[in-house]
Amino acid sequence: MSNKLFRIEVIQAEFDQLYNKYNDAFDVQTSGKVHILYYMSDGLLYSLWKYAYAQRLSRKSLLSLFDLVPLEGVEMFTIFYFIERLKELDVEIEGIHFSEKIYKSYCPHEHKALVEYIEKKPDDIFSKSLNNLFRNKATFEDINGIFGAEEILPNNLKFNLKGLIEFTEFSPNPSDKNLQPVRHYIENYIKAFIEDLLSSHELNNFYKFDRQKEIFLNNIKHDVNDYGLRFVFRQGKEVCVPKRTMVSIGEDKGYLFIHTLVALETLHLYQVGDIMIVDMDTPPEKQTNDYKIKIYGTEKLQREIDSIKFDNLVQDNKSRRPIPSIANDPPIHKIEIVSGRLKVDGLKESLDKISHTKKETDKPKFPYKLPAGTTWEAITMKFENNENIYIQVKQYKHTASYKELGLVGRGKNPNPSELWAFLKVLSQVNGELTIKDTQAKDKYKKQKELLAKALQSYFSLDYDPFYPYHSSTEKQGNSYKIKITLIPLQSNNSKCTTAAEEDDDLGVEEYLKEQAPQVNEE
Secondary structure (H helix, E strand, O other): OOOOOOOOOOOHHHHHHHHHHHHOOEOOOEOOEOOEOEOOOHHHHHHHHHHHOHHHHOOOOOEEHHHHOOOOOOHHHHHHHHHHHHHHOOOOOOOOEOOHHHHHHHOHHHHHHHHHHHHHOOOOHHHHHHHHHHOOOOOHHHHHHHHOOOOOOOHHHHOOOHHHHHHOEEOOOOOHHHOHHHHHHHHHHHHHHHOOOOEOOOOOOOOOHHHHHHHHHHHHHHHHHHHOOEEEEEEOOEEEEOOOEEEEOOOOOOOOHHHHHHHHHHOOOEEEEEEEOOOOOOOHHHOOOOEEEEEEEOHHHHHHHHHOOOOOOOOOOOOOOOOOOOOOOOOOOOEEEEOOEEEEOOHHHHHHHHHHHHHHHOOOOOOOOOOOOOOHHHEEEEEOOOOEEEEEEOOEEEEEEOOOOOOEOOOOOOOEOHHHHHHHHHHHOOOEEOOOOHHHHHHHHHHHHHHHHHHHHHHOOOOOOEOOOOOEOOEOOOOEEEOOEEEOOOOOOOHHHHHHHOOOOOOHHHHHHHHOOOOOOO
16 A cells, blocks of 8 residues: 655635634533533423523413423423533522412422421531522522432432422523523524534434424424414424324434424524413313424415425324324235135235234223323322222323233232332332342343333323433433332331332342242243
8 A cells, every 4th residue: 555645735714614613513601611512402401491581481470490391301300400501601590489388288298298308407408498498588509409409319309399399480580690691502502503513422313403494394384384374383292203203202312392493483484472381271181291382483484384395294183193004904905716615815814913903902901091192201100009009190090900900910810910019119219210230130121111011001102101221311320210100009117218218228129039030021
C-alpha cells in the first residue's frame, strides 16, 4: 500500500459558517461553562414548556406541580427531574402556596403517613422542608428538599406523594429572573432539535425532525380538514404512524410528540392556546387520559397539510386507529368433489384459526369495557385475602379471584400459580422488585413476561404493564416495576411495615423461594 500525502486547506468563510451552525447546538452558558445539548425526555420538556409559558398554556390563577406532570412517567420522578433542571438554570419557583387543611381532607392517609415520618425523624431535611410547606412558608429550597429526597425516603412514601404534588401550587407569573432563562433554554434546545443536532446520552435512536413532523401532521390532518384551523387536538398514548404501524408515547423512544408540538409552533404553523391532561370542567367519570391541546393554526399549517401525502393511514372517525391488514388470513380457494368426497381448499386452516380465536375469547376478562385511552397507571389492585383481589379502574370496581385472572396452577384442584405469588410479592414492595442475583433475575424475567401477558389478556390492554427493566425517566436503577398501583394484603403482622422501611429485609427472595420456586413454562 502506497503512502499518500494530502494537503488540507481551510476555507475560512465556509468553516465559520459550519462552526456557527453547530455551535448553536450547544447548551445555554451557565457559570461560564458550555455543554452539548442532549435529548431530554418528552415529559421533561412538557414540564419546562408549561412552566415557561403558563400564562398561555394554562387557565389557572395558581399552577400546581401536578399540572406539570406529563401523560407518561411517574409523578415523583417527573417533579424531581424538573426541579433539577431549574436548579441547573439557576431558576426558582415563586409564590409557593399550600393549604394543609385542604390537603388533609382530600388525602388523609398520605397526610397521616407524612406526619408520622416528621415525628419519627424531625431533624432531616425532608421533615424540615415538609414542616415549612405545611405552614405555607415553603421556599424553592424546601420544594427541593421534599421532592429531591427520593433516596432517603422509605418505600411506603417514595411513590405515594401524589396528593402533595397535586396541592403544592405556585405562581404562573414568575419574575423575568426566573422565567427568561427557561424560555431561552427551550428556544436553543428546540432549534437544535429542528436541525437534528441533539445528541443522545443512551443508546437510543430518535427520528429525524422531518420524520417527526410527518407523523405529527398525519395525525392532525383529519382535524384540520374537519374543523378548520382552530380546533382541539387530543393525543393519547398511542400514535398512528404511516405504513400501518403504531407507536406509544413514553414507550417508543423514536417519536417525540411534545418536542414536535413545540417545534412546529416555533416554525409558526400554529399557536397553542391551552394544553392539559385533566380537564377540571369535565366530571371524573368522563375524563380521558390524553393531551388536550387547543390549536390556532395559520395559513402555513394549511399549506403543509395540503402538501403532505396521506401515506395510507387508514382510520375511522372514532378510534383513528389503522385498520389491521387481513392479507395473512388463509383464503378458501375453491370447492370440488374428489373421489366422491367434497374437498374445500383452505378449510382446515380456517377452522384452526377460528378455534384459536375462540380460545382467546374464552379467556377470563375484566367484566367492564374500559374506555379508549385507559392506561395501566389508572388501575389499582388491592389484595383482600390469599385468593381474591379488589380491582378499581376509574369508576369501575370488581373483585376477582386468582382463577378469574387466569393465574391458576396445574392439577385437578389447582392452587394459585407462581404468577399469583409474584403479583403478591410486587404488592409488598410497592410494585418494584430489584433482583441482584443473575440466575434469579433470569428466572423472574420469565415470571414477569408471563404475568404481563396474563394481565394484558384480562384487561384487554395491548402494551406492557411493566416499565422497561433498565433505568429510565420513570424509575431509577434496574428493576421490575409494574405500572399498576398494588396494595398488599393488610394484616396485623408488622413485618410489612418494617419491610417498607428497610432496603433488603423484605424477605422477597425467601418469599419467592417458598411461593414460586419454579418458573411456569408455557
